[in-house]
Amino acid sequence: MPGTVGRLITVVIMIFGVTLFLNLAKALLAPSKVRFPCPVCALQRHDVDAVHCKACGTVLNIPDEGMD
Numbered sequence: 001m002p003g004t005v006g007r008l009i010t011v012v013i014m015i016f017g018v019t020l021f022l023n024l025a026k027a028l029l030a031p032s033k034v035r036f037p038c039p040v041c042a043l044q045r046h047d048v049d050a051v052h053c054k055a056c057g058t059v060l061n062i063p064d065e066g067m068d
C-alpha cells in the first residue's frame, strides 16, 4: 500500500525534523557552562573554555568537544 508507506515516511521525516529542532533549541538555550567537578573544591560548573577553577584556581583539565 503506497499510501501507508508515504504516511510512514512523512511521520519519520516529521520525527527527524522535530528531533533536529529540539537539538537546535537545546544548543541555543544551553548555558555556556560545562559540568566538570573541580578536583580540589568540587565546584561543578565552569566556563566551557575555563582553564582554572573559578573558586580555587586549580588548573582544570576539562575535556573539550572542539565545537568551533
Ligand SMILES: [Zn+2]
Pocket (backbone or CB within 6 Å): 038, 039, 040, 041, 042, 043, 053, 054, 055, 056, 057, 058
Ligand atoms: Zn576548585
